[in-house]
Amino acid sequence: MRAAKTKASGGAAVEDRPTQLIEIASRLFAAHGYAGTSLRDIAEEANITKAALYYHFPNKEALFEQILVDNLQALIDRVSDAIKPTDSAIDQVRAFMLTAADVFAEAPDAWLAGSQVFWSGMGPQVRAAAVSRRDQFEQLLRACIARGVASGEFRDVEPAVAGRLLLSTLNQMTRWIKLNGRLKPRQVIEQYLDIILIGMKTPGA
Structure with a gap:
């Protein structure tokens, strides 16, 4: 369904105001x-008053x-769908x-903004929402690794340790990669996977 449109102050049509x-x-x-970002900054960028912003969101938090x-829920949904079509643990980890x-490449600002919650002074409600979904995301990857260990595709690695190693490549990449650079995020992760999975695979698998 297409989002409803409203008129910005300049008269141009924009997507619904909360979006x-x-x-x-x-x-x-x-x-x-x-x-470093205030509600005034956001309101000025949107060309609306702070009062209009408060109508949609009571505060910055x-x-x-x-x-x-x-964005965390969308990420969870996307990776859940991606790993369903195959029973191969290696293919599931790659997917x-x-x-x-791909999710990062499509919405890098939302990814980077969301990642700040884990080292900022967020309130307990926001932190709890973040930690809960982060844990769901990590558990999906650990489950793929555990299946690979059980099936013999992977060596007897600890799923939590291997999962953290894989996710660290993703998290660090989002901090240095240039989206207009020679390598795209997917290509970088493909290279990381080629290197890391050599060590995880059971010899001869």
């Missing part, structure tokens, strides 16, 4: 951090929570990681 505000806030949070929850790289 517009979330996109602007994601970009500003990614660029300046949570503490509520706006940030919306960005966080929506998981490559899909996550």
